[in-house]
Amino acid sequence: MSATRERPESAPGAAAPAPTGVTPARAGASVGLRDVAISFPHGPGRIEALGGVDLAVDGGEIVSLIGPNGCGKSTLLRVIGGLLTPDRGSVTLDGDPVTGPDERVGLVFQEPRLLPWRTVADNVTYPLELAGWPRERRDERRRTLLHAVGLESAAAARPAQLSGGMRQRAAIARALALEPRVLLLDEPFSALDALTRERFNVEMHKLHARTGTTIVLVTHSIPEAIFLGDRVVVLSPRPGRVVADLRIDLPRPRAWEALDEAIVSAAARQIRDHLGPADDQLPDELTPPDRRIRDLWVGE
Amino acid sequence: MIRLSAAASVVLALVVFLAAWKAIVVVGGYPPFILPPPESVASRFVQGWASGLIGPHAAATLVEIALGFSAGAGLALAVGYLLARSVAAERLLSPYLVAAQATPILALAPLLALWFGPGLTSKVVICALIVFFPVAVATMVGIRSVDARLLELARSLRATRRQVVLTLEIPAALPNILGGMRVGVTLAVVGAIVGEWAGAERGLGVLVNLARGSLFDIPLMFATLVTIALVGVALYVLVVLVERRLVGVR
Numbered sequence: 001m002s003a004t005r006e007r008p009e010s011a012p013g014a015a016a017p018a019p020t021g022v023t024p025a026r027a028g029a030s031v032g033l034r035d036v037a038i039s040f041p042h043g044p045g046r047i048e049a050l051g052g053v054d055l056a057v058d059g060g061e062i063v064s065l066i067g068p069n070g071c072g073k074s075t076l077l078r079v080i081g082g083l084l085t086p087d088r089g090s091v092t093l094d095g096d097p098v099t100g101p102d103e104r105v106g107l108v109f110q111e112p113r114l115l116p117w118r119t120v121a122d123n124v125t126y127p128l129e130l131a132g133w134p135r136e137r138r139d140e141r142r143r144t145l146l147h148a149v150g151l152e153s154a155a156a157a158r159p160a161q162l163s164g165g166m167r168q169r170a171a172i173a174r175a176l177a178l179e180p181r182v183l184l185l186d187e188p189f190s191a192l193d194a195l196t197r198e199r200f201n202v203e204m205h206k207l208h209a210r211t212g213t214t215i216v217l218v219t220h221s222i223p224e225a226i227f228l229g230d231r232v233v234v235l236s237p238r239p240g241r242v243v244a245d246l247r248i249d250l251p252r253p254r255a256w257e258a259l260d261e262a263i264v265s266a267a268a269r270q271i272r273d274h275l276g277p278a279d280d281q282l283p284d285e286l287t288p289p290d291r292r293i294r295d296l297w298v299g300e
Numbered sequence: 301m302i303r304l305s306a307a308a309s310v311v312l313a314l315v316v317f318l319a320a321w322k323a324i325v326v327v328g329g330y331p332p333f334i335l336p337p338p339e340s341v342a343s344r345f346v347q348g349w350a351s352g353l354i355g356p357h358a359a360a361t362l363v364e365i366a367l368g369f370s371a372g373a374g375l376a377l378a379v380g381y382l383l384a385r386s387v388a389a390e391r392l393l394s395p396y397l398v399a400a401q402a403t404p405i406l407a408l409a410p411l412l413a414l415w416f417g418p419g420l421t422s423k424v425v426i427c428a429l430i431v432f433f434p435v436a437v438a439t440m441v442g443i444r445s446v447d448a449r450l451l452e453l454a455r456s457l458r459a460t461r462r463q464v465v466l467t468l469e470i471p472a473a474l475p476n477i478l479g480g481m482r483v484g485v486t487l488a489v490v491g492a493i494v495g496e497w498a499g500a501e502r503g504l505g506v507l508v509n510l511a512r513g514s515l516f517d518i519p520l521m522f523a524t525l526v527t528i529a530l531v532g533v534a535l536y537v538l539v540v541l542v543e544r545r546l547v548g549v550r
Contacts, residue, residue, distance in 0.1 A: 083456055101458045113453045117471050117547065127457045129467070 028060035028214030029094040029104050029181035031080055036089035037239070038075060049075045051239030052089065059094070059181075062208060062215040064225035067235030068275060073218040076240065077184050080216060081105050093182065103131075106180030106213075110187040112167035114159040120170050121146065121155040127177040145173040148207070165196040176211070185217040189224070198256050201227050205253050222268050223259055226250075232267065234274040244274040336519045344519035345526055353507075353520075358527055360502040364420065364492040365485075365535070368427020373435045373484055375428065377477070380439025381465075390440075401433040405491060409498035423495035423503070430491035431484040438480025442473025478543040485539050489532040504528050 033055040039046040049072040057063050065073050078084040079091055082101040091098040093105070114123045124145050128138045146152045149169040159167055168188060175183060189197045201224055208215060219225050225232045226248055234244040246267055250258050258264070304312065318338045324330070325337045332340060348354040379397075382389045409426055416422035446469050454464050470477075496505030504524055511521035 081456055083452065101456050103458065105456075107453075107456045109449065109453070111449065113447075113449050115450065115468070115471070117474075126467070130454075130457050130459045130463050 027181070027212050030059045030092075031055070031057040031182060031214060031216065032090075032092040032095070033076075033080070034090045036076070036079055036086045036091060038072075038079060038084060038086045039239075048239035050079070050086070051241050053235075053240060053242055055233060055242060057214055057216060059214055060212050062217065062228055062230045064229035064232045065216065065218045065235060066220070066222065066225045066232060066271060066275070067240060068237050069220075071235045071237050072240030073235060074186050076235070077107075077186050077216065077218050080182070081107050081184050103178055104181040106175035106178065106183045108168075108171050108175045108183070108185045108188040110190055112159065112164075112171040114167060114170055114174075116159050118158075119155065120151060120157050120159065120162065123159065123170055124151075124173045124177060127174060131178060141177065145177055148176065148210075149173040165192055165200070168192065168200070172207075176207075179211075180213060182214045182216065183211075185215065187218050187220060190220060197221075197224070202254075202256055204228055209253060222271050223264075225271070226264055226267050227254060227256070227259055232271060234271055237276075244270065246270055333516070333518045336522055340519050341522040341526065344517075345523035348520060348523050354504075354524065354527055357502055357504050357507040357524075358531065360500075361489075361492050361496070361504040361528075362531065364423035364427055364495065364503065365488045365531070367420070368424045368491060369431050369485060369488040371424060372428030372431030372488070373481060376432045376435035376480075376484075377439050379432075380436040380477075381443055381469075383436065383440040384443035397433065397436065400429070405430050405494055409494045413495070413498040418499045418501065422498070423492055423500065426495035426498075427488050427491035430487045434483040434487065435477070435480040438476045438483075439473060442476025443469055445476070446472040475543075475547050478539060478547065482536060482539050482543075485535045486532050489528065489535065493528065504531070 033053050036050055036053045037048070038050045039048040041047075053076060055063075065076065067073050075084060079086050080098070082091075082098045082105065093102055114120075115126065118126070121142050125133075125138045125142045128141060133141070142155075143152075146155055149172055151166065151169055151173065154162060154166060154170075159170070162170070168191075172188070189200050192200065204215075205228070215228075217225070217228055219228075229248050232244075232246045232248060233242055234246070235241065236243045248267055249263060250261065321338050325335055328335075336344075345354075379393070383393065384390075405426060408429070412425055412429075413422045416425055450468055450472065451464065454468050459467070492503065493505035493508075496503035497509065500506050504527055507524045508521055508528075511517045511524060
């Protein structure tokens with residue numbers, strides 16, 4: 001796993017290797033969570049979203065978080081990002097306690113969350129504007145960022161004119177704007193079609209090889225979790241706790257074909273075992289008319 | 301169906317309107333002091349502007365509108381934002397705002413003229429008052445409808461309160477705000493004229509009264525009404541142009 005970080009330029013970039021800016025100037029930061037618990041008001045009482053999560057992510061590591069719906073995966077990501085303060089436990093970045101949104105962290109959400117009135121270029125440099133960068137520096141950085149995600153030709157377009165995949169590229173470029181040392185991805189590819197999603201997964205590896213940032217990825221997809229992760233961390237149903245922490249020993253850089261390897265199906269089986277049965281799972285015994293529906297569903 | 305360009309359809313509508321007006325005068329046989337024909341209103345309009353009769357009155361009214369609209373809309377932006385972001389402010393203020401809006405401006409105008417005198421101030425206050433409500437409500441609705449996910453994004457990027465307002469909330473609410481201003485700017489014309497009726501020395505509202513009363517010049521009265529209508533349309537178009545410039549490209 002660490003071998004890949006020793007040769008960051010071995011993979012050609014998403015578009016091509018970026019000249020400056022997204023090169024691994026700084027290594028990824030480590031993330032530490034100790035006994036993190038958080039609950040939210042719910043009706044008359046409170047609902048416990050996370051029930052004591054312990055997790056350590058090394059600098060430059062990619063960790064996939066997977067778990068059933070509502071297990072608090074996204075909440076966990078927001079706690080790391082400083083958007084939510086846990087009720088108890090501690091969160092650290094390179095050993096420093098997290099007290100709020102941190103400059104070292106870049107976030108990519110499930111939706112691109114672009115400002116519709118801004119051009120793609122102005123969306124990508126929005127974090128720089130907020131951070132008070134002067135215009136010339138922003139312009140310079142803009143070129144690097146758009147190049148890194150292959151959006152140079154769409155710089156002047158509005159988000160509404162782009163495809164879903166291009167919008168998410170812009171969101172990734174925006175998250176990279178301030179050269180984060182930790183990238184938090186909250187189901188970033190779940191709204192994309194299957195082929196685009198595979199391509200994005202491959203590109204994420206290349207991006208990681210160039211930037212060296214730590215990546216924490218929340219996903220619903222077992223193949224995606226395995227393909228991207230150095231480790232796959234499985235969370236329990238609410239209140240979320242770590243129930244499994246699997247190391248994925250696939251060589252880097254990974255091509256999508258890597259998923260055909262035998263260790264992948266072994267890992268997938270282990271993850272499924274830990275995930276347990278879904279509460280909305282179809283029963284095994286079905287009456288004939290239902291059987292057809294089940295075949296359609298399962299056959300997909 | 302014949303397709304017309306936008307300009308051609310505007311001209312056509314105007315021609316139809318003028319023709320109908322002329323027809324009513326001719327068919328109904330109305331005397332000029334009840335309904336003057338369009339051509340005599342047109343010539344009085346040109347003559348009134350050329351002789352410098354209408355101009356100073358129009359200028360006075362425009363100044364009242366400009367000041368009143370700016371004050372009213374400016375205050376409405378601030379209050380509308382407060383109403384959107386503070387539940388307490390909304391509970392405390394909204395009954396009074398609605399009550400002020402529900403009281404006809406026509407009934408309030410004499411009181412305001414009494415308080416602020418026959419000069420510019422009373423018209424500006426009346427204008428501001430009438431512009432305030434639609435812009436404040438539009439601002440409140442616009443700010444409230446800002447996508448919470450974008451606010452979370454801004455927070456994750458450590459935006460300051462000021463940056464959130466300037467780079468996110470105002471741009472996002474702009475279509476709503478400008479919609480409120482479209483309504484507000486036409487109401488500002490109403491406010492200025494009503495204010496002038498309640499007591500003034502100059503203004504298009506004063507000129508309407510003069511033309512109907514001591515001058516008894518009905519074509520002049522119509523020419524003044526046309527001027528008022530044109531002022532309203534021009535201001536409305538101005539807001540629409542600003543709107544197109546600011547939000548048209550989304």
